[in-house]
Amino acid sequence: MTMEELLGIIGVMMMTGYRTTHNKKHLWSAKDDVSSVWAQELMPRNRFLELLQNLHLADNSNISKDRYYKVRPYFQHLNAGFKTAALTRNLSVDETMVPYYGRHSTKQFIRGKPVRYGYKLWCLAASTGYLYHAEPYCGADTQLADTGLGKGADVVLGLLNKCAVPPGHAIFFDNLFTSLELLDVLSDMGLGGCGTVRENRLGGAPFSGKKVLEKKQRGTMEWLSDGDNLVVRWNDNRVVTVATNCEPLEPLVTASRYVKKQGGRIAVQMPRPLHAYNTHMGGVDLFDQCVALYRSTIRSKKWWWPLFQWGVDAARTNTWLLSQRHAKGPQLPFLRELTYVLIKKNTVPRPPASFSGRHQAPEDLRYDGLHHWPAELKTRFHRCKVCNSRTNMSCEKCAVPLHPKCMKVYHTP
Known part of the structure; x- marks a missing residue:
């Protein structure tokens, strides 16, 4: 395989994100409604299938006990490239799912997610959606250090260590990760932390019960502080509790909410930590949305193929997000231009077929x-x-x- 052929294959993968086909062989079909002239000019169909069959991301002679050994060098390469962009001040930590419906010991099921079956990745992203690091979750083989503070703190501190986040940044996470012990560690590191927190991680804080607070007027809040950490409980559609070490309670932010009984919208006073959480927490979800919008659709029976394909889509999404800093525009025209460059610049001209030999009459x-x-x-x-x-x-x-x-x-x- 040459580098031109590999880049051409990646271009075809990206093309299937906005030009979906149920069978990759259809791209070389004689039927105009399913065929692709770009793919046919790039390389013969049999050559494309041969390259996919023999494509590997790691040396199979160096098999280790790591269940992700086949894709470990691939993720190291991706993460190194993602980190070339400067870190923004506000970062978010969350999980993402790579769709996979085959059999593998690390496949996860998460109820309520847009992608329920697949591989789970721990991700650190900017609030704008740019992804800095993705760490595959594979049980005991997950390459994140044990801090003794629980799985949530291990993920947050492990990702911060992988990205070498300097002091002065603010990290946002949901209730899967948040704990008061984690906020104390972040304070010692000079980092801010903010996230929703579960009831059993409040350390016995004397808040009113959720059912009691739900009966009060919308916008009612309770808060406690020990000088370093602030915990705020606020009544909206539901009661939500947020813990932070970097956001003050005031000034309050005015939020607009629809009230069915009044038949209109009302102004509600929102604590500043909740406003900051709503503003900066969705970075990983925004990245997922951009990836899923034009996800590559070439299928394979190899267990690691969805991870390889996700990496291509992740690199494409990050590239588009970086371009938004200089020229605003939708993702589809950018993706089409990128696909055109990858395919057309790596198409090797082939000599026309000659029929002068076999079956030639005098x-x-x-x-x-x-x-x-x-x-x-x-x-x-x-x-x-x-x-x-x-x-x-x-x-x-x-x-x-x-x-x-x-x-x-x-x-x-």
Whole structure:
């Protein structure tokens, strides 16, 4: 395989994100409604399938106990490239799912997610959606250090260590990760933290019960602080609790909410930590949305193929997000231009097919104008000498494969 062929394959993968096909072989079909001229000009179909069959991301002679050994070098390469962009101040930590419906020991099921079955990745992203690091979750083989503070703190601190986040940044996470112990560690590192917190991680804080607070007026809040950490409980559609070490309670932010009984919208005072959480938490979800919008659709039976394909889509999404800093525009035109460059710049011109050898009749026999009749071939299909399509007919006298409609063209000087 050459580098040009590999880039061409990646270009075809990206093309299937906005030009979906249920079978990759259809791109080389003779039918105009499913075929792709770009793919056909890039390389022959059999060469494309051969390269996919023999494509590997790691040396199989160096098998280790790591269940992700086949894709570990691939993720290291991706993460190194993602980190070339400067870190923004506000970062978010969350999980993402790579769709996979086959069998593998690390496949996860998460109820309520847009993608319920697949591989789970721990991700650190900017609030704008740019992805800095993705760490595959594979149980004991997950390459994140054990901090002794629980799985949530291990993920947050492990991703911050992988990205070498300096002091002065703010990290946002949901209730899967948040704990008061994690906020204390972030404070010692000079980092801010903010996230929703579960009831059993409040350390016995004397808040009113959720059912009691739900009966009060919308916008009612309770808060506690020990000087370093602030915990706020606020009544909206539901009661939500947020813990932070970097956001003050005030100034309050005015939020607009619809009230069915009043038939209109009302203004509600929102604590500043909740406003900051709503503003900066959705970075990983925004990245997922951009990836899913034009997800590559080439299928394979290899267990690691969805991860490889996700990496291509992740690199494409990050590239588009970086371009938004200089020129705003939708993702589809950018993706089409990128696909065009990858395919057209790596297409190797092939010499036209020559039919001068096999099944060639001498000119004195071909143009004598006598007794050239169509006859059915006794063997398998052959290629017509005129249109190069499959045919089971031939010239009885010349023994050359021809369609009946191509007989006159072939025998005319």
